[in-house]
Amino acid sequence: MPVTPTPNRRLFLTLLGLSAAATACGTAEAGSARPAGGQTRTLRYQGSAGAVTLPELAADLGYLGDVKLEWVGNTISGPQDIQSAATGQTDFGGAFNGAVVKLASQGAPIKAVVSYYGSDKDAYSGFYVRQDSPIRTPRDLIGKKVGMNTLGAHSEAMLDIYLDRAGLGRADIDRVEPLVVPPVSTEQALRQKQIQVGVLGGILRDKALTTGGIRPLFTDFQLLGAFSAGTYVMTERFLKANPDTARTFVTGVAKAIEWSRTTPREQVVARFTEIVRKRGRQEDTAALKYWRSYGVAETGGRIDPKSFQLWVDWLAERGDVPKGRIKSPDALFTNEFNDYGKGSGN
Structure with a gap:
């Protein structure tokens, strides 16, 4: 099996490849399948072969209500997934938080809205x-x-x-x-x-x-202890035009995170297997039995500023992001749409 050599490490993260001009021009559309005069209730996304993403789990558990997911293919990487969201090819995408920092520093009009993976024991x-x-x-x-x-x-x-x-x-x-x-x-x-x-x-x-x-x-x-490592992002335009849809999506993902924590692992794996089989993409389900956790550190995937500050500082020190370009990690994310733990969001 061939392996592909990489460029010099000094080129770290340049594979994201979105220029400020491309991302700042507002190419991202405010969602798909918009009802006349209302907010879109269909979210385009990329999945992962043989795996169940948190939005897919949330949809299967009924946590997304009338918001539907439209699968447009499988992502090849986190940076590619958030680039697709930033340019309007999808309505949300997920990546490692350092990649989100890099893309935002280039002028991409994105906001992280909920954590979806991390590291724990x-x-x-x-x-x-x-x-x-x-x-x-x-x-x-x-x-x-x-x-x-x-x-x-x-x-x-x-x-x-x-x-x-x-x-x-x-x-x-x-x-x-x-x-x-x-x-x-x-x-x-x-x-x-x-x-x-x-x-x-x-x-x-x-x-x-x-x-x-x-x-x-x-x-x-x-190396770092328990931490949330990646977030789903949406464009600022999408959030402004579809706040209710965004709230349903983010809160649904939050509820799916907690369902996966509190449900016996055997039942979670059985649910995953059923989801993969139902979608009919001829995927192998054998590896699902090894699933243990999504690894999200915070309750309901609420984003902690520390999840971004580490990467803001590190990337700036390396020269991948100009020092001072991102003055505060708070500019990179919002918990506004996460109603988990707020009464009816539970």
């Missing part, structure tokens, strides 16, 4: 090596290939923080080679020695660990 991404690998420390990664699902997102950020905290200089960090490897192929690439380190999370991680023969070098949970 059950849901985390790990950087794994083969059991017999000589790699034991951050310095051992110099000159090695690290496979991850996409560049400019969560995994590359974790790798960079891990190396930086170990005291490696920029010259040494640039000698660690991140590679794009599809998540479903990462375990195989690692075992076949096409890469020396592979990033594995969730279902794919647990499946690989069950097989054996690999060990963790570090995990994002070990």
Whole structure:
């Protein structure tokens, strides 16, 4: 299975590729299927093959009311997903918060509205090596290939923080080679020695660990503790034109997060399996049994400013976002549409 070499790490996050001119011109439409004189009640989105997203779970549980989801395909990465939302190809998209910071700093008219994934003791991404690998420390990664699902997102950020905290200089960090490897192929690439380190999370991680023969070098949970890592975003235009729809969507996702926390895991997995089978896309459901948690840290996915401040500071320090471009993380998100815990939102 081929792996794709990456550009120099100094180009981190440039794969987002939206210029300020493109994003600021207001290309995002205010939703699809708008009733005459009313707010749209249909939300276009991208899904993930063989998985159930929180909006899909919310819809199946009836938490979205008369708001319908319109699947337009599967996303290839978080940065691509929020770019699609920013340009009006979809009505919402989700990505690692650092990618949201980067896109917003380029002038994209987006707001994060609810957290949807994170890291905890059950849901985390790990950087794994083969059991017999000589790699034991951050310095051992110099000159090695690290496979991850996409560049400019969560995994590359974790790798960079891990190396930086170990005291490696920029010259040494640039000698660690991140590679794009599809998540479903990462375990195989690692075992076949096409890469020396592979990033594995969730279902794919647990499946690989069950097989054996690999060990963790570090995990994002070990690195940063429990934290919400990614948010769904909508355009400011959409939120202004469709506040009730946005509120139904965000609160529904919040309720789905809490349902997944409080429902026995076996029942959650059974529900996921039913959802995937009902949508009829010929997807394999076998890996769903490994699901454990969405990893969202805050109740109902409410966004904590700290979820963004970390990345605002880090990206500015790296030079990926001009210092002072984003004066406060509060400008990047809103909890206005999240009614979970506010009476009827429960």
